[in-house]
Amino acid sequence: MEYAGLGGLIVLGLDLYAIISIFGSNRGTGSKVLWILLILVLPILGFIIWLVAGPRSVRSRV
Helix, strand or coil, X not given: CCHHHHHHHHHHHHHHHHXXXXXXXXXXXXXXXXHHHHHHHCXXXXXXXXXXXXXXXXXXXX
């Protein structure tokens, strides 16, 4: 019945995935710092914004 704990672990895992992906990207340092700050300050909303705007924006340019 610990749905909040399970949800928190899921959000933590997704945020860690996003942060590791940001570190591995070829973007500039300033861009990486801003994305990571967004994810740390707004964990759920920041991840969703990164998921929509982050990876796809790089792929669409190539």
